[in-house]
Amino acid sequence: MFRKHKEHKRRGSFFLFAVFRFLLSLVIFGLLLGGLYAAFQSFSGINPLKIDPKTVLMSLLSDYPQAQELVNQILPSGSGLDSNIFENVPVIVNRGEIGNISKKELFSFMLVSDSHNENGYLRKALEQARVRGSLRFIIGLGDYTEVGAEEDLRAAKSEFDSTGIRYFLTAGDHDLWDNRNKNQVAELNFTKIFGKPYQSFAIDNVKFLILYNSDNYLGVDSAQMKWLQQETEKIKNEPKGLVLAFMHEPLYHPSSDHVMGKTAIEVKNQVKNIAKVLKDAGVQEIFAGDVHYFTRYMDPENNISMTTVGAVASQRNTQLPRYSIVTIFEDHSLGVEDIEIRTP
Numbered sequence: 485m486f487r488k489h490k491e492h493k494r495r496g497s498f499f500l501f502a503v504f505r506f507l508l509s510l511v512i513f514g515l516l517l518g519g520l521y522a523a524f525q526s527f528s529g530i531n532p533l534k535i536d537p538k539t540v541l542m543s544l545l546s547d548y549p550q551a552q553e554l555v556n557q558i559l560p561s562g563s564g565l566d567s568n569i570f571e572n573v574p575v576i577v578n579r580g581e582i583g584n585i586s587k588k589e590l591f592s593f594m595l596v597s598d599s600h601n602e603n604g605y606l607r608k609a610l611e612q613a614r615v616r617g618s619l620r621f622i623i624g625l626g627d628y629t630e631v632g633a634e635e636d637l638r639a640a641k642s643e644f645d646s647t648g649i650r651y652f653l654t655a656g657d658h659d660l661w662d663n664r665n666k667n668q669v670a671e672l673n674f675t676k677i678f679g680k681p682y683q684s685f686a687i688d689n690v691k692f693l694i695l696y697n698s699d700n701y702l703g704v705d706s707a708q709m710k711w712l713q714q715e716t717e718k719i720k721n722e723p724k725g726l727v728l729a730f731m732h733e734p735l736y737h738p739s740s741d742h743v744m745g746k747t748a749i750e751v752k753n754q755v756k757n758i759a760k761v762l763k764d765a766g767v768q769e770i771f772a773g774d775v776h777y778f779t780r781y782m783d784p785e786n787n788i789s790m791t792t793v794g795a796v797a798s799q800r801n802t803q804l805p806r807y808s809i810v811t812i813f814e815d816h817s818l819g820v821e822d823i824e825i826r827t828p
Contacts, residue, residue, distance in 0.1 A: 597773025625773035626656025626732035
């Protein structure tokens with residue numbers, strides 16, 4: 485009797501130990517998953533929990549409009565997914581498909597972003613795009629350096645100058661760090677090398693608004709906001725045309741935390757105002773960088789098409805180094821090409 489009681493006690497102790505070990509394993513596994521999740525989000529700027537399956541599919545099939553249409557049929561509105569995210573977004577096409585479209589091209593231009601001192605890749609991207617022979621100009625969306633040191637900005641400038649193509653640049657948040665650490669005006673070095681980080685121009689009845697929104701602590705100051713309101717009022721009084729906006733940090737992204745206002749609530753509060761001003765001016769597309777990932781999507785609140793341009797840099801990049809080419813057609817529609825940088 486005594487022996488059986490002892491064996492029963494031993495079995496009970498083993499069971500409790502097994503349960504404890506199982507629960508401990510679950511805790512360790514949970515911590516591991518949490519660490520991987522945090523590392524991925526920090527590395528890529530993309531929150532996996534916010535990724536919509538249909539968005540991912542549509543992005544992967546961006547070069548195949550027919551496949552995108554099939555996805556829309558399989559996953560219609562009301563499927564529980566964000567099925568409206570790609571409605572009315574201009575089709576993303578590759579160069580071969582653009583040549584087959586029965587539309588006359590007005591011009592094309594290049595978008596580059598986030599080279600982060602990797603000037604070798606920046607040089608290859610600029611040269612690769614230049615040999616196309618049809619680029620009207622280049623627009624840079626920021627973060628050409630790691631900390632915005634004057635010598636690094638000058639090195640990036642020499643790469644842009646070497647193309648012989650006109651360019652228009654705004655600053656990224658990394659391009660401001662050196663001045664901010666010295667308690668100086670954040671964009672001091674950038675302005676010294678490249679000029680004012682916001683401007684506008686028009687070509688063939690296409691209006692370009694380049695904004696400077698990468699100061700994570702001050703956002704868009706009153707002087708720039710006044711300028712933007714004046715520019716958009718002019719647009720309302722001009723003949724109807726295509727209006728495009730460009731900036732470093734997206735105003736909205738469906739799956740990334742790399743958006744304007746991520747650091748300061750005061751800056752976050754500016755986003756709705758800026759989006760409204762742009763919407764009221766008839767902006768059809770907003771291009772941004774900073775996410776280090778090429779995506780196209782709709783802002784559900786303002787119904788504005790948005791594109792984030794992939795990063796030129798190879799570091800902290802979940803895609804291969806890349807840039808974009810935008811082609812404007814005679815009917816003021818546009819095509820966007822996401823292009824990998826070719827390396828030997």
